[in-house]
Amino acid sequence: MLFTAAEENYIKSIFHLQEDGSLVSTNAVAANLHTSAASVTDMLKKLKSKKLVSYEKYKGFKLNTEGKKTALIIIRKHRLWESFLVNTLQFGWDEVHEIADQLEHIQSKKLVDKLDEFLGYPKFDPHGDPIPDSNGKMHEQIQTSLAELAIHESGEISALGNPSSALLELLQHKQIQIGTNLIVEKIFSFDQSMEIKMNNELLFTISHELAKNLFIKKR
Amino acid sequence: MLFTAAEENYIKSIFHLQEDGSLVSTNAVAANLHTSAASVTDMLKKLKSKKLVSYEKYKGFKLNTEGKKTALIIIRKHRLWESFLVNTLQFGWDEVHEIADQLEHIQSKKLVDKLDEFLGYPKFDPHGDPIPDSNGKMHEQIQTSLAELAIHESGEISALGNPSSALLELLQHKQIQIGTNLIVEKIFSFDQSMEIKMNNELLFTISHELAKNLFIKKR
DNA sequence: AATAAATTTTAGACAAATCTAAATTTATTC
DNA sequence: GAATAAATTTAGATTTGTCTAAAATTTATT
Numbered sequence: 001m002l003f004t005a006a007e008e009n010y011i012k013s014i015f016h017l018q019e020d021g022s023l024v025s026t027n028a029v030a031a032n033l034h035t036s037a038a039s040v041t042d043m044l045k046k047l048k049s050k051k052l053v054s055y056e057k058y059k060g061f062k063l064n065t066e067g068k069k070t071a072l073i074i075i076r077k078h079r080l081w082e083s084f085l086v087n088t089l090q091f092g093w094d095e096v097h098e099i100a101d102q103l104e105h106i107q108s109k110k111l112v113d114k115l116d117e118f119l120g121y122p123k124f125d126p127h128g129d130p131i132p133d134s135n136g137k138m139h140e141q142i143q144t145s146l147a148e149l150a151i152h153e154s155g156e157i158s159a160l161g162n163p164s165s166a167l168l169e170l171l172q173h174k175q176i177q178i179g180t181n182l183i184v185e186k187i188f189s190f191d192q193s194m195e196i197k198m199n200n201e202l203l204f205t206i207s208h209e210l211a212k213n214l215f216i217k218k219r
Numbered sequence: 220m221l222f223t224a225a226e227e228n229y230i231k232s233i234f235h236l237q238e239d240g241s242l243v244s245t246n247a248v249a250a251n252l253h254t255s256a257a258s259v260t261d262m263l264k265k266l267k268s269k270k271l272v273s274y275e276k277y278k279g280f281k282l283n284t285e286g287k288k289t290a291l292i293i294i295r296k297h298r299l300w301e302s303f304l305v306n307t308l309q310f311g312w313d314e315v316h317e318i319a320d321q322l323e324h325i326q327s328k329k330l331v332d333k334l335d336e337f338l339g340y341p342k343f344d345p346h347g348d349p350i351p352d353s354n355g356k357m358h359e360q361i362q363t364s365l366a367e368l369a370i371h372e373s374g375e376i377s378a379l380g381n382p383s384s385a386l387l388e389l390l391q392h393k394q395i396q397i398g399t400n401l402i403v404e405k406i407f408s409f410d411q412s413m414e415i416k417m418n419n420e421l422l423f424t425i426s427h428e429l430a431k432n433l434f435i436k437k438r
Numbered sequence: 439a440a441t442a443a444a445t446t447t448t449a450g451a452c453a454a455a456t457c458t459a460a461a462t463t464t465a466t467t468c
Numbered sequence: 469g470a471a472t473a474a475a476t477t478t479a480g481a482t483t484t485g486t487c488t489a490a491a492a493t494t495t496a497t498t
Contacts (some may be wrong), residue, residue, distance in 0.1 A: 003466060004484080004485090006485060006486095014474055018464065020488080025445080025446090025447080026445075026447085027444090035485095035486075035487090036488080037445075037447085037486060038446085038447075038448080038485075038486085038488080038489095039485070039486055041446065041447055041448085041449095041489075042484095042485075042486080043485080044466055046434065046484090046485095057446080057447070057485085058445080058446060058447075058492090058494065080442090088337060089330070089333040089334065089337055090333065090334065091329075097266070098327075099325070099327050099330055102325045102326065102327075103322075103325060106321045106322060107321065108317075108318050108321075110310075110314075111304070111308070111318055114308040114309065114310065118307065118308055133484070179337070221456090223454080225454080225455060225456090229470075244475080244476090245475070245476055246474090246475065246476080247476085254455095254456075255456075255457060256475075256476060256477085257456085257457070257459095257476085257478080258455070258456055258457075259476090260476065260477055260478085261454095261455075261477095262455080265454090265455095274442080276463085276476080276477070277462090277463055277475085277476060279463065331461080367454090378498075399439080
């Protein structure tokens, strides 16, 4: 099923506003999209007829299963394009949102999947938000970042937050990879840098910035 | 000045139809964009009011200087995105046109310039068409068709005469692409078909029809 | 519980881009 | 050069997405 850019913007907005399973209000969406409440009502009728939301007059609304699936496809595109803009084209993380808001509406599943592959299947975008995979599944942040580990805790590196070329270069040089075992030996309160023992032998100092981008399966 | 996707499509179409400085007809644009003549007339009034075309009722029309400048910006975007899709994301050159037709409408000069830089400032797109630089200047290329080469002459494929999907499919299958080096080994007077050695190893027979559609930079 | 306030929906209008059918202008042919 | 054909424009409608103002409904407050 294909949707217009306007429809997709409403779907995305509703998704972000229905944090848990709660109902969303007309005014909330209107404020979020900088549009009028009347426009939201109009669009809701359309989304209801397309079976993406459950909605009854005056009672609030929320995305149904199909609507959520659609939202995740759009969010996947948005976050992959943001990753591309920051990691590949060297944009600052603060200047990519507007452009990604346009790029997310490009219609081509193959393009998105090839972009994902090119970027190295990143799990998180430059803002640290999780990127849904091609089935709409997100790596829920059950994964702990290394930065959240306490002293003497140990685990195994399971994912990279943001596989930019700069990060990959650093990891390559230090021979850190997915599967590497580590234990936190010390944390300096001054800059929150950590001393980490890798595979029971090598001792590294790791910046807080880097630690936030290394995801760990605890043991 | 910003334009809608619809406006940009008409501007691009008129640009391609006014080869030299000739006037373009309503029907020609309608056919090119698969729309009705009435729609073209409507849009022409709009483009005239925005001072992009010179146009008088029933007399034909053409882009003025500002219109041509705008067209070149759109064409630059289209061809850079095609280069990205083929060179970076490994799309076949026969499957990128539709996607580039969407991407060319993304509004961000900075994005286009950064993409250009990332791609290494390419002068020609995967179909061999010249890419305007950020000032709208194109590297015009004096090209010979393969059919005009004499025996033992050599060169490099630099463009396609008529990149139809049928032609693209043939080239894709034979792994012939822009940049492929070749030398004419033999020409059969019977049907003017040629034996061509590609990249100093592969030997192909090429029909006169195909040779006329392959443009060569001689060496 | 009645009234006031806030929220939401409806009604009617508008701009963009498109269409079909009819009218107009230009081109062609006998 | 008049009749006919082709191309172009106009007139009137339609769809999408938006708006404002008014009406309907829900929620909050005396």
